[in-house]
Amino acid sequence: MAILQSNSAVEADHFQAEEHFGNRFALVALTSLFFMWGFITCLNDILIPYLKGVFDLSYAQAMLVQFCFFGAYFLVSLPAGALLSRIGYQKGIVVGLSVAVIGCLLFIPAGRMEIYGLFLGALFVLASGITILQVSANPYVTMLGDERTAASRLTMTQAFNSLGTTVAPQFGALLILPAAGVAITTARSSAVEIPYLILAIVLAVLATVFGLLKLPRIVNISKPAASMEDSESAWNQRHLVLGALAIFLYVGAEVSIGSFLVNFIAEDSIAGLQESDAAFYISLYWGGALVGRFVGALVMRYISAGKVLGICSIGSCALLVITVTGSGFLAMYAVLAVGLFNSIMFPTIFSLALAKLGVATSQGSGILCQAIVGGAIVPLLQGVLADQVGVQISFVLPIFCYLYILYYGAIGHRPDKHA
Template identity: 65%
Template sequence: MASTISTSSTSAAPVNSGSYRFALVSLTSLFFMWGFITCLNDILIPHLKSVFSLSYTEAMLIQFCFFGAYFLVSLPAGSLVKKLGYQKGIVTGLSIASLGCLLFYPAADYAVYGLFLGALFVLASGITILQVAANPYVNALGSAETASSRLNLTQAFNALGTTVAPFFGAVLILSVASGATAELTHAQAEAAVVKMPYLLLAGMLALLALIFSKLSLPKIVEHSEPADVNGKVSHKGKTSATQSVHLVLGAVGIFVYVGAEVSIGSFLVNFLGEEHIVGLQEADAAKYITYYWGGAMVGRFIGSAIMQKVSAGTVLAFNAFMAAVLVMVAMNTAGAIAMWSILAVGLFNSIMFPTIFSLALRDLGPHTSQGSGILCLAIVGGAILPLLQGVLADSMGLQPSFILAVVCYAFILFYGAKGSKM
């Protein structure tokens, strides 16, 4: 029979640590998959921009539809996960994500940009449910003191997915597209190259859904508090997660972090293709995105170890400062210096999402599911800020438009230094 875990447990060592380890190992596959899928958007953007002759703003609708799903689906997903439980929520998310990947087939057949956006929305809806279920589940698999470290460790496998995806996309999408010939129209031929990669992803997600439906994982039982006279559950005098300042500021932190990270990743291929930077072709530039996301992977393993000794807020503030400095260097230089500065931002992005997430969920008790839903809702920053940077890039140029990321990192520095303690 599956063991149970209380989300309020912060002291005693796990009674069944073996089941905890098994659960964490199983969850790493999910973190890998949604990292892989999310990063594949960075390859889709330049590809579809070329296929449909889009402006930067129009191309950023890819991220708008993908991350917009977080805004629309997160709160319903929080309620769904609370009703079904974390494991069934994971299976549901995987199944919906698999369906979204399958929808790329008809989108490619018809070569209609709107159909690609619709498929991305369905895919992202499944990923949203996965995020709402898996992040607090990892948070609960052990003591509260090491939650940031634990979430960083699993998120390192998310970064492994984002590291592999650009190479996969460059080989199977951009390289194939550049050699596409014309029995079909140009748009149909170039759009058709996404069929096989996304069909493979659909099969892998469906297989994971089947596996997770059969696994015996520990069950999380949220600590219950007595209801007040209005029937609302109260925890330390609060009847809602939104009454916790560190949760609200953490949601803003997630919004600006995801927005900055996604914006940088989305524009990397075009940035590296600029003549005064390094003038790379799309397929070659895409392979360099691996360094950006690979830095995030390495940084999460390092950060997981450092945060066993140094407070999570301090590490978060330091990384935000370094990221802001590197972006400013990339904005004001050219050639290899600009290229490696923007790629190195990934190393300092590494610990931000899991650290903000775990700091914001700290001590929410029975409101943890609600808090997780709110934080995942804030991932809509990945929809809004890249679109805003697209507008800036169209109006003032690509390189100056990165000032938006600097503003985002400034807020994250504040949250790590002070906001997370409020």
């Protein structure tokens, strides 16, 4: 009997070791996806001014790039969640990569036909693939291990998303902007073909690799929304609904701050820099998010995710108060430092909102990704405010966003025990 018990213990330890190795390998593979969608999203910052010059667009017309991109999150997230309920997370990743490949390839006919509407259509298809990836990969990461360290794991993988946002502008400037020469209006829209063809090849390789990999299978975590009982719906989970609003406001605040940085730094009362020089400092904003995610992943192994989220929200509010009331380099570096406190917010809110959802996890993931549409709406609202009261005072709007996130980190993230 003792020998049997000993053998059982050895087998159990062996199984746990294999499971741990499988989870670690899966996380390493998934980090490539986080890098790629961060890279593709940030490449829009190069694409917008380029297409604006080529097609002689107004600022409103050029901003359709972001509306089409973030609009995909709103329209595709819920169908993507339903799809994952049927085919699983790994197959969902392959589908998302495949759709993104099609979106990249559509840039070739768009460039050759020189039709702005085709570029917007290609962006929507590309963003649809990225949306499916988000809905697949984010919850997958949260479930590859102990639930108590889910926020830490997701923050670490999101750090590679920030790495993608740091590298993408250099890639775009190297392959797209030089084609414009001195005058960007003399460039041809076909100059975007090579960069997006390269992206299509890379995404196709990733789709093949993820199709062949043997990743840990997450079972009994989801089922089609149509077969759910009312009590199982993610919409009945208070912390999920509040989390969706937190994602909406966070993404909106992050994108909005980044969108106004150049104009803010160029103001005479702040730094008075030329816009071309002010653009350099945007890398500090996103670089802070990169550093903060690595630090945050370590910190949240010892401090609860809700507390860390609350502390970072307070830090962002304090820095924005200095931004609104201060002047000179003090105000400039204060707003740039917000990126450091932003770092852990998205993955932390995401993991807290998905906690305890069980079979409604994929539906909840779709709802949260749909809330990313805040990145299109909040910047527009701050733009209206800036027209009325000036760019500096308009940073009051993100303060209210972070105050709500403070509430969510302190109280709102707690699952309803009676749900």
